[in-house]
Amino acid sequence: xxxxxxxxxxxxxxxxxxxxxxxxxxxxxxxxxxxxxxxxxxxxxxxxxxxxxxxxxxxxxxxxxxxxxxxxxxxxxxxxxxxxxxxxxxxxxxxxxxxxxxxxxxxxxxxxxxxxxxxxxxxxxxxxxxxxxxxxxxxxxxxxxxxxxxxxxxxxxxxxxxxxxxxxxxxxxxxxxxxxxxxxxxxxxxxxxxxxxxxxxxxxxxxxxxxxxxxxxxxxxxxxxxxxxxxxxxxxxxxxxxxxxxxxxxxxxxxxxxxxxxxxxxxxxxxxxxxxxxxxxxxxxxxxxxxxxxxxxxxxxxxxxxxxxxxxxxxxxxxxxxxxxxxxxxxxxxxxxxxxxxxxxxxxxxxxxxxxxxxxxxxxxxxxxxxxxxxxxxxxxxxxxxxxxxxxxxxxxxxxxxxxxxxxxxxxxxxxxxxxxxxxxxxxxxxxxxxxxxxxxxxxxxxxxxxxxxxxxxxxxxxxxxxxxxxxxxxxxxxxxxxxxxxxxxxxxxxxxxxxxxxxxxxxxxxxxxxxxxxxxxxxxxxxxxxxxxxxxxxxxxxxxxxxxxxxxxxxxxxxxxxxxxxxxxxxxxxxxxxxxxxxxxxxxxxxxxxxxxxxxxxxxxxxxxxxxxxxxxxxxxxxxxxxxxxxxxxxxxxxxxxxxxxxxxxxxxxxxxxxxxxxxxx
Numbered sequence: 001x002x003x004x005x006x007x008x009x010x011x012x013x014x015x016x017x018x019x020x021x022x023x024x025x026x027x028x029x030x031x032x033x034x035x036x037x038x039x040x041x042x043x044x045x046x047x048x049x050x051x052x053x054x055x056x057x058x059x060x061x062x063x064x065x066x067x068x069x070x071x072x073x074x075x076x077x078x079x080x081x082x083x084x085x086x087x088x089x090x091x092x093x094x095x096x097x098x099x100x101x102x103x104x105x106x107x108x109x110x111x112x113x114x115x116x117x118x119x120x121x122x123x124x125x126x127x128x129x130x131x132x133x134x135x136x137x138x139x140x141x142x143x144x145x146x147x148x149x150x151x152x153x154x155x156x157x158x159x160x161x162x163x164x165x166x167x168x169x170x171x172x173x174x175x176x177x178x179x180x181x182x183x184x185x186x187x188x189x190x191x192x193x194x195x196x197x198x199x200x201x202x203x204x205x206x207x208x209x210x211x212x213x214x215x216x217x218x219x220x221x222x223x224x225x226x227x228x229x230x231x232x233x234x235x236x237x238x239x240x241x242x243x244x245x246x247x248x249x250x251x252x253x254x255x256x257x258x259x260x261x262x263x264x265x266x267x268x269x270x271x272x273x274x275x276x277x278x279x280x281x282x283x284x285x286x287x288x289x290x291x292x293x294x295x296x297x298x299x300x301x302x303x304x305x306x307x308x309x310x311x312x313x314x315x316x317x318x319x320x321x322x323x324x325x326x327x328x329x330x331x332x333x334x335x336x337x338x339x340x341x342x343x344x345x346x347x348x349x350x351x352x353x354x355x356x357x358x359x360x361x362x363x364x365x366x367x368x369x370x371x372x373x374x375x376x377x378x379x380x381x382x383x384x385x386x387x388x389x390x391x392x393x394x395x396x397x398x399x400x401x402x403x404x405x406x407x408x409x410x411x412x413x414x415x416x417x418x419x420x421x422x423x424x425x426x427x428x429x430x431x432x433x434x435x436x437x438x439x440x441x442x443x444x445x446x447x448x449x450x451x452x453x454x455x456x457x458x459x460x461x462x463x464x465x466x467x468x469x470x471x472x473x474x475x476x477x478x479x480x481x482x483x484x485x486x487x488x489x490x491x492x493x494x495x496x497x498x499x500x501x502x503x504x505x506x507x508x509x510x511x512x513x514x515x516x517x518x519x520x521x522x523x524x525x526x527x528x529x530x531x532x533x534x535x536x537x538x539x540x541x542x543x544x545x546x547x548x549x550x551x552x553x554x555x556x557x558x559x560x561x562x563x564x565x566x567x568x569x570x571x572x573x574x575x576x577x578x579x580x581x582x583x584x585x586x587x588x589x590x591x592x593x594x595x596x597x598x599x600x601x602x603x604x605x606x607x608x609x610x611x612x613x614x615x616x617x618x619x620x621x622x623x624x625x626x627x628x629x630x631x632x633x634x635x636x637x638x639x640x641x642x643x644x645x646x647x648x649x650x651x652x653x654x655x656x657x658x659x660x661x662x663x664x665x666x667x
Contacts, residue, residue, distance in 0.1 A: 040274025041207045044230055045080050045249060047273070052254035059268040060260060063094065063279065067266040068101035073194050074219060074226040075103070077279065078207025080249065085141045085423050086233030090264065090281025091204050092147040098202050099155040106152050107160040107190065108145075109205035110135065113167070120161055127153040137430050143286060143396040144425075148204075162189040162203065183214025190215065191222040207231070210274070230278040234261050235421075255280050286400035286425055287326055287393045296329040296356055317438050318367045320397075320429050324360065328391040329353045335404060335411035336386040346387045346403075347373050347461055353390040366464055370504060371435040375426055376401060378502070384422045386411075398427040437495060437504045440472045440479060447474050451591035454513040462511040468493050469507055473591055480589050489582040491589045507588070509581050518584055518594050520662045521602060525580040527658060528606075531651045537644045579605070596666060603663055607656070614652045621645050 061067045068075070079087045095106065110116065119131040129146055136145035152159050164185040169178060190203055207230050209215050219226045234256070236249045248256065255261055261282070268277045287293050329352070336345040354360070354369045376383050385403035388411075392399050404411070404421040442448060449470055455462035472479050472493045483492035483506045492503040514522065580602055587594045 041210045044273040044275060047250040049250045049253035049257060052251045055267050055269055056254045056258045061266050063264040063266055065097055065100040070227055072225040072227045074190055074201045074224055076228045077204045078210050078230045080207050080230055080232050081236055083140050084233050084236050085144050086281050086283050087231045088141050089144040089284030092144055092151050093284055095151040095155055103200050103202045105158045105199055105201045107162045107201055107203040109163045110161045111163045111165050112161045113165045116161055120159055124158050142427050143398045160193055162186045183209035187215035187218025191218050191224060194224045227276045230275050232278060233281045234283045251278055286391055292326045294325060294327040318364050320432055324357055324392055326394045330389050331387055337406045337408050339382045342383050342386055346376055346383050349387045371431045374435045398425055400425045440475050442471045442474050449474050449591055453591055456511055456513055459510055465505045465507050465511050468505045489585050491585055512588055515593055517599055517666055521580045524658050599666055603659055606659055610652050610656055617648050
């Protein structure tokens with residue numbers, strides 16, 4: 001190393017150390033500004049069930065007003081999992097109990113933006129739930145939020161929003177800083193609400209804001225008496241897996257092990273975990289009136305409608321006022337263990353579920369099925385798992401969807417507790433506003449384009465997909481384009497202005513009925529791919545011969561040149577071999593079959609590639625046959641090399657014969 005290089009290396013090291021020092025100083029400063037103190041909440045949610053069981057065994061009381069009555073002016077109910085519908089659902093269910101316990105007002109963690117405040121103010125005066133639904137639809141639990149507001153109003157309780165407005169949030173804040181500042185803000189709002197000594201508030205917020213310097217400090221500074229209760233739900237999952245508590249959060253599992261899981265209750269923690277106790281809720285159902293529900297177990301229905309026989313009602317669309325009966329369908333016998341096939345099997349279940357909604361006609365079922373499929377596919381990674389249950393509540397006008405991941409194993413209802421599953425809910429209004437595609441749907445049978453293409457009769461989903469394609473072709477052909485990030489050629493029908501993953505549907509070669517000529521070309525393409533191992537072996541030998549100095553330089557150079565030529569042909573034949581599929585799919589995007597001219601061009605290109613490939617094989621074989629340039633170890637490889645050359649020649653012969661058959665049938 002030269003003196004200059006040493007000098008530069010030293011300077012780079014000093015610069016790196018300075019950067020690390022600066023970063024550490026910033027972290028230390030931030031930690032001083034945002035000191036979580038004794039984060040009892042974290043210790044509580046991460047506690048093992050063995051640690052919580054003694055409190056459950058000694059201090060459990062069924063949830064009633066007596067367990068909630070105390071001298072505090074503010075009771076903080078800390079949500080330990082915002083995605084768990086049971087927490088907000090339990091709060092909504094037990095609002096009448098809060099009223100009996102002396103609570104006059106309820107508060108909820110939601111941004112105090114001007115529009116939201118105006119809507120809530122009007123709601124407190126009128127009880128009009130249409131004012132709340134736009135707010136609820138911004139959350140992961142829209143139905144339970146609406147029920148929270150509804151029940152509070154029915155009990156004569158005022159509802160307040162307490163979270164920091166979006167406009168007050170500094171974009172430069174880190175997530176930790178933002179949460180810290182939001183906690184302080186919520187504490188200040190609660191202090192202001194509690195200035196009236198006649199008011200007694202139940203506040204539902206994230207338990208993470210129970211840290212000493214967030215909500216508690218603001219209330220303490222203003223001499224406001226308060227209690228802190230964590231809220232957990234039956235089957236609530238851990239943020240990480242601990243086999244000894246069966247994937248449930250420790251407190252929930254402790255209640256389960258004490259045989260109390262079918263009852264809601266309160267547990268005093270004796271001032272441990274920096275909490276006054278925790279509330280345990282049983283699971284709440286989306287469907288409030290189970291007696292009115294149409295219940296279906298593991299039903300396998302037919303997929304509708306048929307594209308080649310459209311009906312007038314097949315063109316009807318859903319609206320926000322479309323009547324749908326309350327229905328619940330369980331798919332316990334059809335849980336798919338493989339994440340690689342969830343998308344397809346989930347789509348089948350969605351179609352089955354929708355097909356059992358008697359109040360919808362074929363067009364409305366198609367419309368709803370596609371919207372639900374889009375919602376499930378895009379809201380969680382890999383759709384969140386295999387669908388276990390779907391339901392619709394007519395009063396809430398909302399769908400509930402339970403999915404589960406069995407990690408490749410067969411589903412066992414006893415083994416896979418609720419903690420292993422995920423629950424989502426979406427209102428019909430949310431589907432229509434965020435996943436609608438009515439603008440591309442034809443409104444009249446006469447608008448259906450004249451075409452002979454048909455869906456694949458062996459693929460039940462294809463009828464729906466082809467109908468969407470035909471509608472888009474008639475109304476918005478610019479929305480039909482190649483699907484992104486797919487190794488297999490596919491076309492997608494997209495919503496306006498979005499050509500990423502926000503597709504309405506995708507169509508591949510398996511979605512269409514092929515002509516005899518198209519089928520033969522696809523078979524040739526598959527056979528071509530099956531021969532990849534022959535080319536791989538030859539390429540490996542080329543590389544070995546071109547790099548090994550046991551051969552003379554001139555011969556290595558020749559082999560290297562042929563190897564480069566081979567790699568180019570190899571790439572053409574294998575990685576561009578799906579030209580057949582691409583050409584067919586491209587024709588289908590125009591609602592056409594592959595033309596004879598296009599087929600002839602494909603065949604001619606394939607012939608040319610094979611002849612070039614064969615010439616490369618022969619040229620390299622001629623070079624390698626001159627054994628006098630070999631050294632000892634290459635004689636050992638010679639037989640293998642000759643066999644590989646022969647295998648590749650047989651491959652070319654087979655593929656050439658295959659092309660001749662296709663050309664004959666074409667003529």
